[in-house]
Amino acid sequence: MAKQLDLQEQEQLDELKAFWKQYGNLITGVLTLAMLAFAAWNGWNWYQREQGKKAGALYEALEQAVASGDAARGGQAFNDLKERYPRTAFAQQGGLLAAKLLSEKGQADPARAALAWVAEHASEDEYRTIARLRLAGVLFESKQYDEALKQLAGASAPEFAALVADRRGDVLLAQGKKDEAKAAYQAAYKAMDEKLDYRRLVDAKLTALGAAPAASAAASGAAR
Known part of the structure; x- marks a missing residue:
């Protein structure tokens, strides 16, 4: 019985040796890569935390x-x-x-x-858009209208679309492009929440251009 067990153990040992000979390098490589990845991940998190502290x-x-x-x-x-x-x-x-x-x-x-x-x-797109909006305002004040429009063209965060359109209207109006300015203001008005007080300012700009939103809505309703 003892010899039979010894033979079984020897066979299992031989099978294990054969398996390791065939796949050992692969297994070792995979484990090494996993350990390196884990170490790199921990190192990166530590680095990010340290960067954040110093930047803060x-x-x-x-x-x-x-x-x-x-x-x-x-x-x-x-x-x-x-x-x-x-x-x-x-x-x-x-x-x-x-x-x-x-x-x-x-x-x-x-x-x-x-x-x-x-x-x-x-x-982040939100920060880029805020910066472009403010930069467009600075350029507008210095009458660099074309440069201001270029900045607004790159302001793409959806949540700021109404403000971008409103500022574009200001620049276009300053250039004497009333029809284009009116279209920009209309886009801003439609995109703004009705509860925002700022919407009244856009309303006033449209009214000054003869395109009061209330009047346009009334005319549309009468046409129906």
Whole structure:
């Protein structure tokens, strides 16, 4: 009986050796890759957390600069953010915040540069659209109408479609393109929630162009 068991064990051992000889390298490779992937995943999460902490500290410095009205310190904090941690949400938010501070302090060129950076480098469409909207406003104020329209053309976040259309109407009207401006305002009016007070302003713009929404609705109802 003992010899029979020994023979069975030997056969099993031989089968195991044969299996390992055929598939051992593959199994070892798969396990190694899995371990490396797990280690890389943990390392990446740690790196992201560390990046977030450091970027958060710089953003806090930027907020303090805004609170004290220190444009130089605020601009430097944003420059550090975009150079060291450009992919973080703090850098995107920081660009918008720095632009506001710089603009309030009369530093138009650095403000435009901050907005342009967010418009080009932000990872989220919402931030890019907000930056383009604000940049279009700055360009509009300086009568750079064609450049303003280019920025608006790239503002694609759906939730800001009404504001983009309204700003496009302002630029087109300033260019003397009344029919195109009216179409843009009508698009903005239709896209805005009826409860928004801002919709009244768009209504006023359309009324000034002889296309009051209430009158248009009444005419449409009479035609039916």
